[in-house]
Amino acid sequence: MSTTTLAAVTRGRVRRDRRRRAVLAALTLAVAAMVVVSLMVGRTFYPAGDVLRVILGETVPGASFTVGELRLPRTVLALATGLCFGMGGVTFQTMMRNPLASPDIIGISSAASAAAAFAIIVLGLGETGVAVFAIVAALGVAVLIYLLSFTDGVAGTRLVLIGIGIAAMLNSATAYILNQAGQWDLQAATRWLNGSLNGSTWDETLPVLAALAVFGPVLLSRARSLTMLQLGDDTAAALGTRLERTRLVAIVAAVGLIAFATSATGPIAFVAFLAGPIAARLVGAGGSPLLPSALVGALLVLVADFLGQFAFDIRFPVGVVTGVLGAPYLIYLLVRTNRAGGSL
Amino acid sequence: MTTDHALTTEKLTVGYGDRVVIESLDLLVPPGRITAIVGANACGKSTLLRSMSRLLAPRTGHVMLDGRQVHRMPAKELARTLGLLPQSPIAPEGITVADLVGRGRNPHQRLLSRWSRDDDRAVAAALDATHTADLADRSVDELSGGQRQRVWIAMALAQQTELLLLDEPTTFLDVSHQVEVLDLLTDLNATRGTTIVMVLHDLNMAARYAGHLIALADGGLYAAGPPAEVLTEECVRAVFGLDSRVIVDPVSGRPLMLPIGRHHVSVARA
Numbered sequence: 001m002s003t004t005t006l007a008a009v010t011r012g013r014v015r016r017d018r019r020r021r022a023v024l025a026a027l028t029l030a031v032a033a034m035v036v037v038s039l040m041v042g043r044t045f046y047p048a049g050d051v052l053r054v055i056l057g058e059t060v061p062g063a064s065f066t067v068g069e070l071r072l073p074r075t076v077l078a079l080a081t082g083l084c085f086g087m088g089g090v091t092f093q094t095m096m097r098n099p100l101a102s103p104d105i106i107g108i109s110s111a112a113s114a115a116a117a118f119a120i121i122v123l124g125l126g127e128t129g130v131a132v133f134a135i136v137a138a139l140g141v142a143v144l145i146y147l148l149s150f151t152d153g154v155a156g157t158r159l160v161l162i163g164i165g166i167a168a169m170l171n172s173a174t175a176y177i178l179n180q181a182g183q184w185d186l187q188a189a190t191r192w193l194n195g196s197l198n199g200s201t202w203d204e205t206l207p208v209l210a211a212l213a214v215f216g217p218v219l220l221s222r223a224r225s226l227t228m229l230q231l232g233d234d235t236a237a238a239l240g241t242r243l244e245r246t247r248l249v250a251i252v253a254a255v256g257l258i259a260f261a262t263s264a265t266g267p268i269a270f271v272a273f274l275a276g277p278i279a280a281r282l283v284g285a286g287g288s289p290l291l292p293s294a295l296v297g298a299l300l301v302l303v304a305d306f307l308g309q310f311a312f313d314i315r316f317p318v319g320v321v322t323g324v325l326g327a328p329y330l331i332y333l334l335v336r337t338n339r340a341g342g343s344l
Numbered sequence: 345m346t347t348d349h350a351l352t353t354e355k356l357t358v359g360y361g362d363r364v365v366i367e368s369l370d371l372l373v374p375p376g377r378i379t380a381i382v383g384a385n386a387c388g389k390s391t392l393l394r395s396m397s398r399l400l401a402p403r404t405g406h407v408m409l410d411g412r413q414v415h416r417m418p419a420k421e422l423a424r425t426l427g428l429l430p431q432s433p434i435a436p437e438g439i440t441v442a443d444l445v446g447r448g449r450n451p452h453q454r455l456l457s458r459w460s461r462d463d464d465r466a467v468a469a470a471l472d473a474t475h476t477a478d479l480a481d482r483s484v485d486e487l488s489g490g491q492r493q494r495v496w497i498a499m500a501l502a503q504q505t506e507l508l509l510l511d512e513p514t515t516f517l518d519v520s521h522q523v524e525v526l527d528l529l530t531d532l533n534a535t536r537g538t539t540i541v542m543v544l545h546d547l548n549m550a551a552r553y554a555g556h557l558i559a560l561a562d563g564g565l566y567a568a569g570p571p572a573e574v575l576t577e578e579c580v581r582a583v584f585g586l587d588s589r590v591i592v593d594p595v596s597g598r599p600l601m602l603p604i605g606r607h608h609v610s611v612a613r614a
Contacts, residue, residue: 002472006464237419238427
């Protein structure tokens with residue numbers, strides 16, 4: 001090997017590593033900034049000092065309720081669900097090698113949402129019961145889609161199309177539940193069909209944080225194997241990746257993240273779908289997309305919720321705003337694959 | 345590097361679903377040489393390669409590497425000794441050549457280990473060997489078919505295995521790029537002693553570049569040995585159902601197969 005090649009290889013790698021670290025740092029800063037803004041800014045402005053005192057447990061007139069009881073749980077839940085959707089979504093996209101195979105497109109989020117709506121509205125269960133219901137339904141649908149679309153180890157376009165069909169069925173099931181239970185009010189409907197952070201409480205937030213603490217590290221420990229799957233099953237296996245184990249762990253952990261987040265806020269539209277591709281644009285295609293995608297997811301939810309609350313004359317739920325962002329990208333993706341003459 | 349890895353199959357039967365593709369195959373890959381597997385479409389060439397590299401579990405029988413069953417070896421340990429380049433590997437969108445070649449280092453990396461100086465060296469050596477160093481920072485999407493194939497081979501080289509299995513490494517390449525890839529593999533065999541096993545469609549390329557030829561027919565072994573012994577008119581008829589003349593290639597001295605179809609034949613049929 002020539003020394004010039006070695007120098008060039010090292011230089012290129014260091015440059016790409018540096019870009020990745022810079023993007024991760026910038027995303028972390030942006031997320032942190034959005035958290036601070038969400039806590040300080042609203043119908044009433046509270047300075048950073050007041051916010052900090054509330055977080056430290058002091059009683060500040062006005063701020064203790066608005067920041068402590070309203071803004072803080074809402075912001076933490078936005079952050080946590082954003083991380084969950086971003087990481088869970090990109091896991092599916094990477095594993096299936098298809099940006100359309102995101103859990104919010106192929107019906108996994110819809111399953112969690114329908115189950116959560118059923119558990120809350122019909123059965124009247126509490127947070128833990130709802131989360132268990134959601135994760136069981138989401139896993140069940142993930143397995144169902146996998147079995148229906150599995151032919152000779154290949155599950156590409158079929159999986160996406162079957163998933164879209166199942167998502168449509170589950171969404172109408174959700175609408176049916178809302179209707180039957182006499183709960184067809186806008187609040188419940190937007191939450192379980194589009195996702196909303198309105199009325200967030202700590203009781204809803206804590207299970208999501210727990211899911212993030214358990215499934216997040218599990219997924220990150222599989223980061224390298226997941227990126228190997230991008231090369232195709234045969235190449236990944238020939239390079240020493242254990243396909244079945246990687247897939248099993250990734251599916252369970254990603255479904256766990258999506259289900260817990262969905263049972264708290266509903267399926268915040270398109271966040272899981274958008275976070276991965278945006279993150280890939282920012283960091284490049286070399287390394288693992290998990291962390292950047294989680295941060296992009298958090299940023300999307302925080303920004304969309306802030307805009308939904310304060311940018312317009314009326315308040316929009318977060319899922320309506322992310323839906324408006326995501327739909328054009330979905331159309332772009334479909335047009336592009338169509339033009340390239342490829343399948344979905 | 346040592347060149348004495350023994351890769352064999354013992355009464356190997358493999359298949360997909362209800363279909364048995366290879367039945368009770370006994371085979372020996374000569375160490376330190378270039379072996380080409382030839383045969384008609386769907387005769388089980390790729391299946392054999394996938395089974396030898398642990399991607400497909402045998403129904404019965406074994407694939408043995410140095411006296412151990414391949415399918416019982418830990419995935420990464422096997423991947424440090426035996427590499428496989430499948431027929432149609434997939435490049436992630438937007439990945440650079442250097443990053444893709446770097447993926448070949450996976451079996452040498454542990455769960456939390458960082459990228460090392462050795463990894464950089466292996467990538468640089470692989471780029472040099474495949475004459476792709478000037479492409480290192482380019483996106484794989486922008487490359488021509490010939491360049492892309494060399495990059496995939498570079499990835500397999502970065503894996504630094506002493507055995508390398510390739511499934512039709514020359515398909516979709518024009519003749520000059522075919523020769524380039526086969527010359528490259530020959531260099532690798534000559535300089536590093538890497539044992540190479542490849543599936544080839546082109547009988548004449550196989551006869552020219554391989555020291556050992558394996559002809560498969562109907563999921564079993566028809567013949568194995570030096571090209572001059574294996575590539576005969578009888579063999580072509582038995583394996584491909586085709587009449588032919590086999591002459592001595594004036595360029596290489598190896599056998600050269602000339603097919604005899606229904607048209608444009610000016611000699612009497614054999």
